[in-house]
Amino acid sequence: MRTSRAVAVALVAATALTGCVGTPGGTAPDGTTLRVLAGSELGDMRPILDAAADATGVTVEFDFTGTLEGAQALADGEIDGRYDAIWFSSNRYLRAMPDAASRLGESVRIMSSPVLLGLSTPVAERLGWTTDPVGWREIGEAASRDEFTYGMTDPSASNSGFSALVGVSSALADTGSAVDAARIESITPELIEFFSGQTLSAGSSRWLSGAFVARATGDDPGDPVDGLINYESELLSLGADGTLPEPMTVIYPVDGVVTADYPLTLLADADDEARTAHDALAAHLRTPEVQREITATTHRRPVVPGVEPGEQFTERNLLELPFPATADAMDALLLAYFNTIRRPSRTLYVLDTSGSMAGDRIADLRTALTALTGADESALGRYRGFRNREEITLLPFQTAPGEPETFTVPETDREAELARIADAAAELRAAGGTAIYDSLLTAFSLAGASVTADPERFTSIVLMTDGENAEGRDLAEFRTAHAELPEQWRGIPVFTVPLGEGSREEMRAIATLTGGEMFEPGEGEALAEVFHEIRGYQ
Numbered sequence: 001m002r003t004s005r006a007v008a009v010a011l012v013a014a015t016a017l018t019g020c021v022g023t024p025g026g027t028a029p030d031g032t033t034l035r036v037l038a039g040s041e042l043g044d045m046r047p048i049l050d051a052a053a054d055a056t057g058v059t060v061e062f063d064f065t066g067t068l069e070g071a072q073a074l075a076d077g078e079i080d081g082r083y084d085a086i087w088f089s090s091n092r093y094l095r096a097m098p099d100a101a102s103r104l105g106e107s108v109r110i111m112s113s114p115v116l117l118g119l120s121t122p123v124a125e126r127l128g129w130t131t132d133p134v135g136w137r138e139i140g141e142a143a144s145r146d147e148f149t150y151g152m153t154d155p156s157a158s159n160s161g162f163s164a165l166v167g168v169s170s171a172l173a174d175t176g177s178a179v180d181a182a183r184i185e186s187i188t189p190e191l192i193e194f195f196s197g198q199t200l201s202a203g204s205s206r207w208l209s210g211a212f213v214a215r216a217t218g219d220d221p222g223d224p225v226d227g228l229i230n231y232e233s234e235l236l237s238l239g240a241d242g243t244l245p246e247p248m249t250v251i252y253p254v255d256g257v258v259t260a261d262y263p264l265t266l267l268a269d270a271d272d273e274a275r276t277a278h279d280a281l282a283a284h285l286r287t288p289e290v291q292r293e294i295t296a297t298t299h300r301r302p303v304v305p306g307v308e309p310g311e312q313f314t315e316r317n318l319l320e321l322p323f324p325a326t327a328d329a330m331d332a333l334l335l336a337y338f339n340t341i342r343r344p345s346r347t348l349y350v351l352d353t354s355g356s357m358a359g360d361r362i363a364d365l366r367t368a369l370t371a372l373t374g375a376d377e378s379a380l381g382r383y384r385g386f387r388n389r390e391e392i393t394l395l396p397f398q399t400a401p402g403e404p405e406t407f408t409v410p411e412t413d414r415e416a417e418l419a420r421i422a423d424a425a426a427e428l429r430a431a432g433g434t435a436i437y438d439s440l441l442t443a444f445s446l447a448g449a450s451v452t453a454d455p456e457r458f459t460s461i462v463l464m465t466d467g468e469n470a471e472g473r474d475l476a477e478f479r480t481a482h483a484e485l486p487e488q489w490r491g492i493p494v495f496t497v498p499l500g501e502g503s504r505e506e507m508r509a510i511a512t513l514t515g516g517e518m519f520e521p522g523e524g525e526a527l528a529e530v531f532h533e534i535r536g537y538q
Helices: 005-018 040-056 067-075 121-127 136-144 159-173 181-195 205-217 232-240 272-285 288-298 327-341 360-375 379-384 415-426 436-453 475-483 504-514 527-535
Strands: 032-039 058-065 085-087 104-109 113-120 150-153 198-202 227-231 248-251 263-267 345-352 391-397 405-408 458-465 494-498
Touching (some): 067 379, 113 121, 121 248, 150 205, 159 227, 205 232, 263 272, 327 379, 360 415, 379 527, 494 504, 494 527
Parallel strands (some): 032 058, 150 198, 345 391, 345 458
Antiparallel strands (some): 085 263, 113 227
C-alpha cells in the first residue's frame, strides 16, 4: 500500500529537524583550514565558502571524489588523518557500512536537492506531463515504448544515479518500506523497462549535465537525449543559463523522490581545532542570509526553518521514498542494475604495447585489465569490473594495430570467459613503435560495425598510450578520417589515458572531438584506479 502524502511529508519534516545537530556558531582562529573530502558537484560552493572564510576564519580545502569511492575509502581507513570532515550529497550509504559509520562524527545538514527527471519541454508536452501528474511507473512505461531517452549517472560512481535507482525501485515496489534484496527480483522486469530509456551514462552529475548540453547543441557528436535524471539543482541550472536550444521542464513524480541533504560531517578522529572550525562554518552556512544565497547561487533548497524556497521551486512538499537500510540491499540493487537491468556495454580497449611500455608500465597495464576480471574483490571492484552481457575487445598496438580479440561475458558461469580476458592481458608484450591514430581508426571500424549490427549497447573506446604518435596517420589526418565516418559511428566516445611521455594536448583533443574525457593518473595513482574511474562512463 502506498504511503500517504501527509504521512510522508511529516516524515520528511521530522528528518529535517532531527538531521541537524545544533552548532554554537562563532568564529575559528584566522587561518584555520578545514580539510574536506567532498562530492565533485560541491565545487559550485566555492564562492560561498570564500565569503565564509572572511566571516568565520575557516578556509575549506577541498578534495573531490565520488560518493561510493569516498565511502569505501572511509571504511578502509584510507583517509584517516588526511581529512577533518566529509561533505557528500548524502550519508545514507556510509551509515549502512559499519566500518564507515564508526568514523563519522557530528553531522549538520546544509541544503537539499531531490533527484528528479528533467525533460526537453516539447517532449514533456508531447507526453502530457506538463499538465498531468506522473509517477515513476508511468515514466518507465513511456521509456519502454521508446517515447523518450535520458541520461543518468552511474550509481556506483555518483549519488544522483544511486538515488535515482533507489527511488525508482522503491516506487515500483510500492510497499511503503525500503526495498530489500528479496524484493528486487520481483520488480526487475519493470526496472528493465524503465532503464531501457537510458542512453547516456556518466561518472558525475556535473559531467552528465555538460554532455547533455553538448549533445543538444551539436558540440558532441553523440545522439542527443531528451532528458536527464539528476539533482533538481542541476536541472534548474540547465534551464536557467540559456544554453539549451529548447527549454527544460522538471518532472516531480507523484509517488516520491530521494533527496540529497548535503550533511557537512566531522570525522570522529578530528582534533579540537577542526571541531571548532566545523561548528563555526556549519553555523554560518545555516544563517538565513547564507541559506538564501546558497539557494540563489546553486539552486539547492534551504534546510533552515523559516527560510522559504525561491520561486524556482514549483513543488514544495515532496514525498520522500524510503532508502535501503542495509549494505546487503544496496549491494543487491547495484549488482542487479549492472548485470541484468541496464543496457549491456560494449568496450574497446586500444592499448599501447610499444617498446616504451616495457617494464613497470606493461606490468601495470596487465594488472589494470586483470582487476576488471574479478581480481579486485573490493565492493567498488565488484561494481566496476566487467559485467554480465558486456562485450570487450582488446586491441593492442605497436608499429601497427595488432590483432583484436573480443570476449562476451555470459550471464551464468562467467569465470571461464573472465579468465580468458585475464590470460589475454597476461600475454601483452612491449615492443616496436607507436601507431596511435591508425589503431584508433581500426577501433572505430570495429566498434562502428558492431553498433550498426547491435545499436542497443552502451559503446565506448578507451585509448591508453605512453608516447607520441610515430607511425602512420597523425592527429590532423585522424580528424579528417573521423569526420568522414558514418554519423552513428562518430557518436562513439573515446576516453583517453595518457601515461609517461604521452601527449596530453592530443589526448584531450581526441576526447573533446569524440564526446569522451581524458583521465590522467595522479601522482602515485595506479592505472587500475583510472580504468575503474572510466567504468562510470561506460
